[in-house]
Amino acid sequence: MYPKSLENLIQSFQRLPGVGKKTAERYAYFLVNKFDKSDIERFIQNLELCKNTIKRCSVCGFLTEDDVxxxxxxxxxxxxxxxxxxxxxxxxxxxxxxxxxxxxxxxxxxxxxxxxxxxxxxxxxxxxxxxxxxxxxxxxxxxxxxxxxxxxxxxxxxxxxxxxxxxxxxxxxxxxxxxxxxxxxxxxxxxxxxxxxxx
Ligand SMILES: [Zn+2]
The missing domain is CATH 3.40.1360.10 (Dna Topoisomerase Vi A Subunit; Chain: A, domain 2)
Structure with missing residues (x-):
């Protein structure tokens, strides 16, 4: 049994489309072993930035950080x-x-x-x-x-x-x-x- 924190990370990856248990494990291992602290911080920052700034274009519905x-x-x-x-x-x-x-x-x-x-x-x-x-x-x-x-x-x-x-x-x-x-x-x-x- 994996430590709880690693298990949680694997489960997060498994929520992505097309990612099964094995791929999720690979991603989680990779992040934990190969990413240093600054890589992780940038990763989290990018996620947050996208989540907070990306919206639908008011004209066409494509993705944008502005109104159009x-x-x-x-x-x-x-x-x-x-x-x-x-x-x-x-x-x-x-x-x-x-x-x-x-x-x-x-x-x-x-x-x-x-x-x-x-x-x-x-x-x-x-x-x-x-x-x-x-x-x-x-x-x-x-x-x-x-x-x-x-x-x-x-x-x-x-x-x-x-x-x-x-x-x-x-x-x-x-x-x-x-x-x-x-x-x-x-x-x-x-x-x-x-x-x-x-x-
Ligand atoms: Zn548009």
Whole structure:
């Protein structure tokens, strides 16, 4: 049996997604054995700083330390196009291809009646407000290629029907169930370039 303090640390790591008992043990050992006092202090500081300063962008829902995120603030970005994604990490995945220069909208998940997630639980209303901007020409829906992602795409496209903009869905060309965050750069690029208009 481990000392209680080590056991507690292991349990903390086990709360992270995808981290089982063995990985949690490895992380805990590593911290205890390899991190000196200043490493630990910096680690705690970073955690606290993120927890205290990170919030959702009031425009798009991405993460920011200010009221508005770096993408929304950037006047060089193309305001005629918005890519709608489920999570902030999807934004970063698309940014890594360095080919997309429009804006984003982060829903914070996907519609999932089984889990009690409806449109009202998502960052949806502000998207419909943004869709009224005269500068906007196209909304590209880049939700996951699974049941929830598809349901979300259909809901958004219907809601935007009355707006005078093009609404398209990325073409995954990947197995059903694919998520943007796990796709490589060329796959994401092909998915965006091969997008189909939803009518
Ligand atoms: Zn933003």
């Amino acid at each position: 995120c770096e993408y929304c603030k950037d006047t060089t970005r193309d305001k005629s196009i918005i890519v709608v994604v489920e999570e902030p990490k999807d934004v970063e995945a698309i940014e890594r291809i360095e080919k997309y220069h429009g804006l984003y909208h982060v829903l914070g998940g996907a519609i999932s009646p089984l889990n009690g997630v409806g449109p009202d639980e998502l960052n949806m209303k502000s998207l419909f407000e943004r869709a009224k901007e005269p500068s906007l020409k196209e909304v590209i829906i880049a939700t996951s290629a699974n049941v929830e992602g598809e349901a979300t795409a259909i809901f958004i496209s219907r809601a935007l029907q009355k707006e005078n903009i093009k609404v398209s869905r990325i073409a995954y060309g990947m197995p059903v169930g694919s998520k943007i965050e796990y796709s490589d750069e060329s796959t994401i690029l092909r998915a965006i370039e091969g997008r189909k208009e939803i009518k």
